Amino acid sequence: MLIGINPNLPNHFIIPRTTADLEHWRSGSYRVLRFHPTDADYAKACRHAPEAPLEIADEAALEDLLRSDLTMLVAPQNGRIVGSDEGPEGSQREPERRHARLLLEMADGTRSAYEWPPKQNEIWGSEENLAIVRGRFAAGEVVSGFIDRSVIGREVRVRTGREDRYYGNAKRLLAAVGTHLNASLVLGEDMSLHDVVACASPGWDAKWKLPLSSITANCVGKNRWLHRQIEQSDPKVLLITSRTALGLFADSALGRLSTPLSQLPEKGGGREGLFFRVATEGLWWEREVAGVLVRTRIVLAPHLSYNDNLIPHSYFTQEKWLEFQGINPDAADWLSAQVRAESNRPVVVPVVFGEGDVMVCLDSNQLWTALSERYPDAEAALRALWIDPLNLISGAIASELTRLGVGQTAGARLTRNAGPCTFCRNRWWTIGDGCDYGKPSE
Ligand SMILES: [Zn+2]
Incomplete structure (x- = not known):
């Protein structure tokens, strides 16, 4: 069972957060979820796996759904959406109020911010949704507008959408477990995905008036959605993404971690970090079921929405990287100038949520050979810090399944x-x- 904490409804993040790829930006309101008239229909469609993603076919099709009134924003000149400024950018949802702020940069360099609702005391109706049509626009083109109940019953052209990275990476991880076990595993059948939280929040933060403590109190303490699901499903291994999600197990009255959270590393990455230590040393969720002690192996993974989190790499804390640069200045410069063979992205990248830590991702034999010929000391340092997250995590899951003697069907x-x-x-x-x-x- 794979457990995450991210309740973010994908359709909620409606404003581009980076300006790197505005041309091809597709998010928020382009996403389409199929309608299921009954619970039975939904259960059947999603029995084994999430449904294939769909999205609205193109800009014209989305534009066609917008309410044609003054809420439609037409570009006064060529320009683009810029991710953020010093103000509270993006789309916000608080328990008592929703509001959004969209910052536009015009070709002449001027910037303007559009706010919904335009006045502080105006209400943004629960069935009105802000839709961003395009991240880069020409004069006269529609930038954004509102979708409301008027779209019910309308036909819309759709196309196959991009797979969620979270699910994509879960599939990769499962395939890697299958490789260890010589089995062909399928997401949904052999691995189920669960969120700890059952609410439509954009995140857990005081800025949304949704502090972690209230989520923990409601979803974990009071309603116990996930813990009840664990009791019912009795998973063989719990794969938990992130330390925050693990924290929801640590404080539960329903069971305990075999090693208290306070004795586990704060940091996720690196060979001294949480993911490596839990995978190699083991961690168990222990609870009493009908008077019997049940222990379920926990494996931890970093957040699966970020592809970088699963790339093989040498992990440097900020401190270690400074030290490495001091000892091997030429090697550090050389590494920083290289790009990866597979993705053409830099070899040296900041760690996602790593607060100054750095990953060095040498992803080809050519790069390793070039490094060892030029800077053999640096090569040794990198090899000592090497981690292959996909192999580490899938190996830990596979070894527990093997230890438990979980067999295979004919398929x-x-x-x-x-x-x-x-x-x-x-x-x-x-x-x-x-x-x-x-x-x-x-
Ligand atoms: Zn069944």
Whole structure:
């Protein structure tokens, strides 16, 4: 079971946060979710995996859905959306008020900010949604507008959308587990994904009046969405993304970590960091079920929404990188000037959420050879800090499955838990002929 904490509804982030790729920017209101008239229909469609992503076909199709009134923003001249300025940029959602701020930069260098609602005391209706049509625009083109209930019943052209990086990386991770086990595993069947939080918040932050403490109190303490799901599913391994999500287990009255959170590393990355230590030393979620102690192995991963988090790399804390630059100044300069073979991106990049830490990603034999010929000492230093996150995490999961003796079906999937499946046939619905794994007839 893969557990994340990100409740962000993708459609909520409607304003481009980087200006690097405005031409091809597609987010927020371009996303389309299929309508399911009944719970049974939804359960059937999503039985094994998330549905294939869809998006509105193009700018014209989205523009066509906008309410045609003064809320439609037409560009006075050529320009682009800029991610942020010193003000509270972006799209905000607080318990009692929603508001958004969009900053535009025109070709002549002037900037202007558009605010919704335009006045502090005006209400942004719960069924009105701000849609950004294009990140880069020409004079006279529509930049943004509102979508509301008037779109119900309208036809819209759609196309296959981009897969969520979170799911994409979960698939890669599962495939890597399969490689260790010589099995062909499938997202959804062999790995389920769960969020700790069941609310439509843009994030956990005091700036949204949604502090972590209130999320913990509601979703973990009071409602126990996830912990109840764990009891029901009895997963063999819990893969938890991020230290914050792990924290929700640490403070629960429902069980405990085998090593208290306070004794685990603060930092996620590096061979001294949380992910490496938990993968190599082990961590368990311990709880009593009907008077019996149940221990479930926990493996931790960094946030899967960021591809960089799974790239093999040498991890340097800010301090270590400064030290390395001091000892090997030429090697550090040389590394900083290189680009990766696969992505053409720099070899040396800041760590996502790493607060000054640095990853050195030598992703080809040519780069390693070039480094070892020029700077053998630097090569040794890099090799000592080397981590392959995908292999590390998938290896830890696979070794626990092997230790537990989890077998495989004829289709090279993991065998199911003992007991009947209540998903495919229950008092509310029966999907097709029932369970693909024949579980209800056990
Ligand atoms: Zn089933």
